[in-house]
Amino acid sequence: MPEVIPVCYCGNLAKLNTSWSNDNPGMRFFRCKKFGNRFRKPCQFFSWFDPPLTPHSRIVLLGLLKKVRTLEGARKRERRTWLLVLVIVTVLLFLKA
Numbered sequence: 001m002p003e004v005i006p007v008c009y010c011g012n013l014a015k016l017n018t019s020w021s022n023d024n025p026g027m028r029f030f031r032c033k034k035f036g037n038r039f040r041k042p043c044q045f046f047s048w049f050d051p052p053l054t055p056h057s058r059i060v061l062l063g064l065l066k067k068v069r070t071l072e073g074a075r076k077r078e079r080r081t082w083l084l085v086l087v088i089v090t091v092l093l094f095l096k097a
């Protein structure tokens with residue numbers, strides 16, 4: 001955890017978040033909890049916590065992120081397939097009864 005938490009423009013303590021975008025994978029940043037358009041009076045406070053990534057670190061992180069996303073996609077497809085099999089087996093069992 002950071003030793004100093006910045007105070008944002010609206011007077012709240014900024015919240016530490018982690019970016020998982022392709023441009024800034026794993027980079028932590030401070031942002032107001034009222035950041036964004038969904039608030040009536042949004043606060044635009046934003047500040048990076050981590051120093052910029054080295055080009056090598058960025059390549060390694062992006063490669064790992066790609067693997068994670070690929071595996072998550074495969075797991076979702078597998079789960080859907082098993083659910084479909086379960087539904088088909090249940091229907092077949094009901095038809096036989």
Ligand SMILES: [Zn+2]
Pocket residue numbers: 008009010011012032033034043044045
């Ligand atoms: Zn704020």
